[in-house]
Amino acid sequence: MTNTQQPRTREDVEQDQFLTVLSREEALKRFEAALFPRPVPAEQRRLADALGCALAQDIVAPIDVPPFDRSNVDGFAVRSADLASSGEATPVRLMLNDEVIACGVAPARPVLSGTATSIATGGPVPRGADAIIMVEHTQPAELRAIEIRRAASPGQFVSYAGSDIARGEHLLRAGTVIGSREIGMLAACGIAQVSVARRPRVAVISTGDELMQPGLALRPAAIYDTNGAIVTAAVRENGGEAVFLGAIADDEASLEAAMREALESSDMLVLSGGTSKGAGDLSHRIIARLGKPGIIAHGIALKPGKPLCLAACDGKPVVILPGFPTSAMFTFHDMIVPVLRRMAGLPPRSDAKVTARVPVRIASEIGRTEFVMVSLVEGDGGLIAYPSGKGSGAITSFAQADGFLKIDALADQMPAGTEAEVTLFTPHVRVPDLVIVGSHCTGLDLVTAQLSRAGLVVRSIAVGSLGGLAAARRGECDLAPIHLFDETTESYNAPFLMAGLELVPGWRRMQGIVFRAGDARFEGLSAQDAVRAALADPACIMVNRNQGAGTRILIDRLLGEARPDGYWNQPRSHNAVAAAVAQHRADWGMTIAPVADAAGLGFIAFAEEHYDLALVTARKQRPAVRAFLAALASEEGRAALTRAGFRPA
Ligand code: AMP
Ligand code: MG
Numbered sequence: 001m002t003n004t005q006q007p008r009t010r011e012d013v014e015q016d017q018f019l020t021v022l023s024r025e026e027a028l029k030r031f032e033a034a035l036f037p038r039p040v041p042a043e044q045r046r047l048a049d050a051l052g053c054a055l056a057q058d059i060v061a062p063i064d065v066p067p068f069d070r071s072n073v074d075g076f077a078v079r080s081a082d083l084a085s086s087g088e089a090t091p092v093r094l095m096l097n098d099e100v101i102a103c104g105v106a107p108a109r110p111v112l113s114g115t116a117t118s119i120a121t122g123g124p125v126p127r128g129a130d131a132i133i134m135v136e137h138t139q140p141a142e143l144r145a146i147e148i149r150r151a152a153s154p155g156q157f158v159s160y161a162g163s164d165i166a167r168g169e170h171l172l173r174a175g176t177v178i179g180s181r182e183i184g185m186l187a188a189c190g191i192a193q194v195s196v197a198r199r200p201r202v203a204v205i206s207t208g209d210e211l212m213q214p215g216l217a218l219r220p221a222a223i224y225d226t227n228g229a230i231v232t233a234a235v236r237e238n239g240g241e242a243v244f245l246g247a248i249a250d251d252e253a254s255l256e257a258a259m260r261e262a263l264e265s266s267d268m269l270v271l272s273g274g275t276s277k278g279a280g281d282l283s284h285r286i287i288a289r290l291g292k293p294g295i296i297a298h299g300i301a302l303k304p305g306k307p308l309c310l311a312a313c314d315g316k317p318v319v320i321l322p323g324f325p326t327s328a329m330f331t332f333h334d335m336i337v338p339v340l341r342r343m344a345g346l347p348p349r350s351d352a353k354v355t356a357r358v359p360v361r362i363a364s365e366i367g368r369t370e371f372v373m374v375s376l377v378e379g380d381g382g383l384i385a386y387p388s389g390k391g392s393g394a395i396t397s398f399a400q401a402d403g404f405l406k407i408d409a410l411a412d413q414m415p416a417g418t419e420a421e422v423t424l425f426t427p428h429v430r431v432p433d434l435v436i437v438g439s440h441c442t443g444l445d446l447v448t449a450q451l452s453r454a455g456l457v458v459r460s461i462a463v464g465s466l467g468g469l470a471a472a473r474r475g476e477c478d479l480a481p482i483h484l485f486d487e488t489t490e491s492y493n494a495p496f497l498m499a500g501l502e503l504v505p506g507w508r509r510m511q512g513i514v515f516r517a518g519d520a521r522f523e524g525l526s527a528q529d530a531v532r533a534a535l536a537d538p539a540c541i542m543v544n545r546n547q548g549a550g551t552r553i554l555i556d557r558l559l560g561e562a563r564p565d566g567y568w569n570q571p572r573s574h575n576a577v578a579a580a581v582a583q584h585r586a587d588w589g590m591t592i593a594p595v596a597d598a599a600g601l602g603f604i605a606f607a608e609e610h611y612d613l614a615l616v617t618a619r620k621q622r623p624a625v626r627a628f629l630a631a632l633a634s635e636e637g638r639a640a641l642t643r644a645g646f647r648p649a
Contacts, residue, residue, distance in 0.1 A: 438468020
């Protein structure tokens with residue numbers, strides 16, 4: 001019996017994946033070797049439609065620009081030798097020729113010695129003249145003459161023909177991306193059409209039974225197709241013409257049909273999802289039937305992005321990106337963009353880089369090149385890079401990050417204090433005006449909204465209360481929001497402050513029991529009685545919170561020694577608790593009132609928590625800090641907090 005006839009176990013699958021993992025560099029080398037060199041097809045485009053395209057050929061200037069010797073000022077065309085003796089005390093008189101050279105008027109008469117011709121800015125310099133005198137430096141004299149009291153150097157205020165662009169000069173090189181400046185140069189030479197690299201047509205397909213397109217109402221257990229939108233945009237950003245073909249269900253026949261059709265009509269095919277080598281993952285098996293040589297790399301030592309699959313089918317690249325959006329984005333930018341840009345005739349991407357200190361240790365897996373997204377803030381001694389990843393499934397980590405750093409495949413960590421190179425997502429760093437590091441609360445956005453409207457950039461980094469205090473002590477933030485309860489003094493926050501920090505009262509948030517409105521087990525009870533009722537019903541399931549959360553301390557107080565069903569379900573956010581209850585995965589949990597309200601759940605108030613801000617005293621006078629404190633105290637800020645269910649202190 002051969003191996004393929006036996007059912008494959010999980011170990012087989014993992015073994016298979018493990019054995020074929022290539023390094024990032026090796027995978028890219030093989031992928032490029034299978035696709036290049038290849039001609040870049042060109043097409044003619046009207047200048048107006050060529051923006052963003054790469055020139056397919058060098059452009060040689062067909063004419064001189066300016067096409068004639070041109071006056072730069074309004075004045076008089078003269079022979080400079082006539083003015084050699086001219087000075088304050090020795091004015092020279094020149095007779096005016098019977099002609100005025102306006103823009104677009106070709107001169108008819110020469111400037112003979114002792115004469116001058118009136119000329120406008122942009123007018124062609126007449127025969128005989130070698131300089132222009134500004135009209136401000138002349139005086140009219142009787143009998144159609146002017147008087148001049150200064151000398152003129154030859155060539156003064158004249159732009160010579162070809163001085164800007166010389167006929168026959170290489171104006172632009174093949175591969176140059178056409179922007180408004182290039183369009184200006186081409187237009188100045190009278191070029192109306194250019195030969196540009198044809199944008200490669202890239203078909204984009206998402207795969208997965210669970211995917212729905214944005215705009216539709218989400219059915220249970222479905223998610224929105226994020227990769228379709230990401231990849232389509234990223235293809236366009238890098239010179240491709242994206243054709244999005246929608247999300248295809250995990251069905252081999254329909255997927256194969258879609259892939260064949262896509263490949264037929266495009267230069268490249270990018271799929272996402274279904275790249276593991278598990279039974280349900282089909283795309284890579286289909287690729288083998290689509291053309292030669294087929295799969296080049298499947299399993300690459302990248303994090304995120306290990307399951308990336310690279311293939312070439314009869315000269316066309318076919319790629320399966322990992323399903324998680326962040327992994328899909330990283331692998332697309334790192335491994336696919338170089339290939340796409342080459343096909344599009346574009347130069348390699350040039351990302352801006354900065355050096356920044358990493359304030360915390362980042363653990364890393366040995367054997368995989370790891371990309372870590374970071375937020376940049378200005379510390380006391382230079383830029384600081386905070387890791388901002390929420391895991392490879394998180395899309396917001398991309399939107400909120402300024403860039404990423406790379407941890408070498410051979411390293412098992414990046415120690416705290418490392419000066420790391422950060423590749424920026426944008427051309428420049430915009431260091432935030434206000435940095436808030438600590439516990440996150442939706443109320444914060446309501447206060448900082450005023451700052452954003454005033455043009456201040458606010459960065460909030462959620463690391464929890466204790467992380468925020470540590471950052472404040474290290475001088476990495478302006479404010480650290482905290483909600484820490486001290487058992488001994490039975491008070492919030494103040495006992496946790498260290499030297500150099502002061503407490504700014506924030507707002508109170510009501511913590512309480514959430515349940516589905518109408519659940520007779522809980523309606524009308526106090527929090528203590530509700531928990532008692534829950535414990536009395538063996539069919540009742542709770543949702544807990546993670547160790548270390550302020551909310552968890554309150555739950556533990558109510559539960560005592562009890563460990564009901566659901567106790568080990570410990571999500572890390574207020575919203576996850578509400579979602580679990582709303583979706584019937586649990587019957588009760590603890591969250592804050594605004595979150596319970598937003599989810600349409602019943603709520604039993606239990607304890608009011610103090611959410612305050614530890615302010616770094618040394619930074620108190622910074623304009624953005626003052627603006628924050630003003631917004632917090634403002635009528636508008638307090639009203640917004642109150643509307644959202646918070647109680648301003
Ligand atoms: P897969 O590789 O298909 O098992 O997908 C891995 C994870 O990524 C699953 O949680 C998928 O639901 C998710 N995923 C796959 N494709 C997409 C997509 N187009 N948009 C958002 N999430 C996706
Ligand atoms: Mg899938």
